[in-house]
Amino acid sequence: MTVANAPELVADVAGTPGSRRRPVARRRGLVRYLGLAPFAFYVLLFLAVPTLIALGTGFRDADGAFTLDNVAALADPVILGTFASSFWVSAFTAIVGAVVGALVCYAMLGLKADGAIRSFVDSASSVLAQFGGVMLAFAFIATIGIQGLVTIILRDTFGLDIYANGVWFYQVPGLLLPYIYFQVPLMVIVFMPALQGLKMQWAEASATLGGTPFTYWSRIAGPVLAPSFFGCLLLLFGNAFSSYATAAALISQGAQIVPLQIRAALISETVLGRSNMAGALALGMIVVMVVVMSAYSLLQSRTARWQQ
Amino acid sequence: MTSGAARIGAEPRRGVRLTILLVVGLVFAIPIIAMIEFTFRAGLGGGYTLDHWTALLDPEQNRKYRQLFTAVGNSGVLAVVTVGIVLFILLPTMILVQLQFPRLRRTLEFICIIPITVPAIVLVVGLAPVYAVVVRIFGGSVWTLAFAYGITVLPYAYRAIQTNIAAVDMTTLSEAARSLGASWLNVLWRVLLPNLRRGILAASLISVAVVLGEYTIASLLNRSNLQTALVQVSRSDPYVAVIFTLLALGFVFVLLLLIGRIGSTRPGRKAS
Numbered sequence: 001m002t003v004a005n006a007p008e009l010v011a012d013v014a015g016t017p018g019s020r021r022r023p024v025a026r027r028r029g030l031v032r033y034l035g036l037a038p039f040a041f042y043v044l045l046f047l048a049v050p051t052l053i054a055l056g057t058g059f060r061d062a063d064g065a066f067t068l069d070n071v072a073a074l075a076d077p078v079i080l081g082t083f084a085s086s087f088w089v090s091a092f093t094a095i096v097g098a099v100v101g102a103l104v105c106y107a108m109l110g111l112k113a114d115g116a117i118r119s120f121v122d123s124a125s126s127v128l129a130q131f132g133g134v135m136l137a138f139a140f141i142a143t144i145g146i147q148g149l150v151t152i153i154l155r156d157t158f159g160l161d162i163y164a165n166g167v168w169f170y171q172v173p174g175l176l177l178p179y180i181y182f183q184v185p186l187m188v189i190v191f192m193p194a195l196q197g198l199k200m201q202w203a204e205a206s207a208t209l210g211g212t213p214f215t216y217w218s219r220i221a222g223p224v225l226a227p228s229f230f231g232c233l234l235l236l237f238g239n240a241f242s243s244y245a246t247a248a249a250l251i252s253q254g255a256q257i258v259p260l261q262i263r264a265a266l267i268s269e270t271v272l273g274r275s276n277m278a279g280a281l282a283l284g285m286i287v288v289m290v291v292v293m294s295a296y297s298l299l300q301s302r303t304a305r306w307q308q
Numbered sequence: 309m310t311s312g313a314a315r316i317g318a319e320p321r322r323g324v325r326l327t328i329l330l331v332v333g334l335v336f337a338i339p340i341i342a343m344i345e346f347t348f349r350a351g352l353g354g355g356y357t358l359d360h361w362t363a364l365l366d367p368e369q370n371r372k373y374r375q376l377f378t379a380v381g382n383s384g385v386l387a388v389v390t391v392g393i394v395l396f397i398l399l400p401t402m403i404l405v406q407l408q409f410p411r412l413r414r415t416l417e418f419i420c421i422i423p424i425t426v427p428a429i430v431l432v433v434g435l436a437p438v439y440a441v442v443v444r445i446f447g448g449s450v451w452t453l454a455f456a457y458g459i460t461v462l463p464y465a466y467r468a469i470q471t472n473i474a475a476v477d478m479t480t481l482s483e484a485a486r487s488l489g490a491s492w493l494n495v496l497w498r499v500l501l502p503n504l505r506r507g508i509l510a511a512s513l514i515s516v517a518v519v520l521g522e523y524t525i526a527s528l529l530n531r532s533n534l535q536t537a538l539v540q541v542s543r544s545d546p547y548v549a550v551i552f553t554l555l556a557l558g559f560v561f562v563l564l565l566l567i568g569r570i571g572s573t574r575p576g577r578k579a580s
Contacts, residue, residue: 032408039401042393043419047459050434051426057433100332107328110319114568117329123564128336130464130514131521131560134535135553138542139339142346142550149342181339184332203318213317221318242427245523249539259429266433266528282430293425 055286057279070280079261083284085172086241086257093179094236100180101187101236102229105195113196125185132182133245140178140250145169172256178246183236190235194228194303231299238292242285258285340557347551360547373548379537382450386533387519389454391512394465397458399508402469403500406478420466423459428524431459439529450532456525461518465511468567472507510567517560 061067073079104121111118128136143150146167154160168174198221206216244259255261258281265278320328350357363369370377398420405412423431435456446452478500485495501508523535534556542549 035404036401036409036412038397042397042455042458046435046438046455047419047422047426047431047462050431050438052434053437054430054434103328104332107320107325107332119565119568121329122568123561124336126514126517126564126567127557127561131517131557133521134523134539135521135557136339138538138546138550138553139343141546143339143342149345150338181336184336198318200318207317216317238424242429244427244429245535248523248527249542259427262429262433263528266436278433282433285430286426289425289427289430 051286054279054282057276058281058283059279060276062276070276071283073277074280074284079281079284082255082258082261086259089172089175089179089257090237090240093176093183093240094233096180097183097187097236098191098229098233101184101232102191102195104184104188105192108192109195109198121188125188127185129182129186129189134249136178136181137246137249140169140174140181144177170251174250175247175257178250179240179243182243182246183240186236186239187232191228191232194225194232197303198224227299228303231296231303234292234296234299238289238296241292242289340554343550343554347547347554349547360551364548364551372545373541375532376537376541376548376552379532379534382532383520383534385451386454386457386522387516389451390457390461390519391515393454393458394461394511394515395508398462398465399469399504399511402466402473403478403496403504406473407482417466417470420462423462428460428522429528431456432525432528435525435529453526453529453531453533454519456529457515457519457522460522460525461515464514464518468511468514469504469507472504472510476503478503506570510570513563513567513570517563520556520560 058070059066059068061069074083108118108121132139140148142148144162145151146163146169151162154162163169202220202224203216206220211219242259244263247257247260248263251260255264262278262281262285265281347360348356348358350359364373402416405416439452439456442452442455481499481503482495485499486492490499520534522533523539525531526533527536527539534552538549538552541552
């Protein structure tokens with residue numbers, strides 16, 4: 001602690017006399033760091049400790065002794081299967097969400113940010129992307145559930161029974177539509193700033209030099225937006241991968257994706273006949289999330305070069 | 309070819325814009341319409357009724373929905389305590405780091421973004437033992453859950469406040485006030501907070517929205533909040549669950565519309 005603070009103190013002494021901030025800081029010395037204590041303490045207790053416990057339990061057996069059994073069990077075909085399901089659900093909904101979301105962003109280009117359409121779309125996007133969870137499951141039960149509005153209309157009016165080959169709605173495929181329903185709005189929220197960062201002058205320069213709109217989008221805007229687009233795609237993937245509420249409300253039995261597998265492990269205490277499997281699954285999820293989010297922030301920093 | 313921005317191609321043509329927005333808008337309206345239609349259904353036999361809506365106001369039926377109303381109250385309490393955590397723990401830290409520890413800005417940002425990488429479903433695995441201790445100290449009341457929610461809302465609240473901080477030259481403001489002889493408390497209360505109120509309000513509202521929508525942590529720690537109660541009620545009375553869903557979605561939509569209004573008011577408008 002003291003060693004880490006030493007350069008700070010030296011800098012204070014060397015600080016220019018003209019600065020009003022420095023003398024105060026010097027007077028308080030180490031005490032001023034106390035101001036950071038509540039936040040540090042809070043984050044330590046409710047973010048760092050839970051995360052470490054979650055990861056740590058993966059390495060403990062029922063008696064608390066160190067073991068690699070649980071982590072090794074991640075390679076079990078059952079667990080690998082749920083990871084695979086999670087992967088393809090996340091990847092599919094991320095790709096659809098990113099493409100449709102980008103189209104919506106494109107459609108809103110040139111609209112005033114505080115205009116009626118933008119305000120409506122922004123708020124609706126936030127509701128669906130950050131608030132939906134359980135409630136989106138209800139929405140889709142009312143839409144394409146067995147008695148859902150769309151199900152009934154398709155059956156009675158068009159003679160099309162979407163459940164002719166069995167009810168897939170309460171299985172993994174049933175997650176796709178609800179997930180897309182919150183992925184598209186998230187894409188709108190995170191991708192819109194990048195699109196707005198495009199400068200009108202680039203389009204004008206391209207047009208002046210004889211470029212068509214196609215040239216502009218394929219040779220200028222496209223390459224500039226590409227890192228941001230793929231970054232947002234990764235963010236969407238992570239969002240779907242870590243999403244729990246919608247799936248939990250929809251699928252009450254079974255553990256078809258990783259978050260539901262964690263639920264099963266937490267409630268029954270045994271998955272594959274092992275205790276503390278939840279910790280190992282959490283470790284697996286964190287590894288995926290860290291990779292995805294690191295790639296995301298890498299791509300985001302590339303995007304930042306073009307902004308401002 | 310027409311003249312103007314459309315030909316340059318930086319912006320979509322009117323027709324393209326309308327087509328995309330209408331098609332996507334309609335598709336996204338279907339589940340909402342389906343929910344509204346569902347709440348008027350008389351039952352499996354067909355036909356429509358207002359009964360499910362009127363039942364909510366019927367005192368006779370109140371007992372049935374008491375659990376749900378209690379849960380709404382719980383979520384309200386959680387929202388208030390979580391906003392308290394944002395205002396009394398996160399906000400002072402952000403101001404302090406901005407003014408006194410510029411070198412820690414990146415660290416603070418990194419910490420505040422971590423909850424995106426550590427999803428709630430992972431956090432809850434480690435929260436169970438932590439809450440065993442919390443319950444021993446504070447008791448098992450619902451509000452303690454807000455400690456976990458304060459972490460969940462961290463990325464959103466941080467972004468809302470940071471946007472505001474970046475738009476205001478806090479160092480100059482506080483130095484000016486200090487050189488005029490204002491005490492630190494005065495600087496904070498009469499100079500900094502008024503300049504940050506937009507970000508503070510936005511952070512509070514987004515925190516309320518996130519807390520009202522939270523399900524993962526509450527359900528796996530066996531607490532009751534709005535979302536867990538909705539799932540419970542939906543098993544016996546799906547109509548009421550859907551009615552409350554519509555009301556909640558509407559309420560939060562208005563809340564977020566307010567954030568939009570706050571955000572769009574240009575900084576520097578206020579004379580001080």
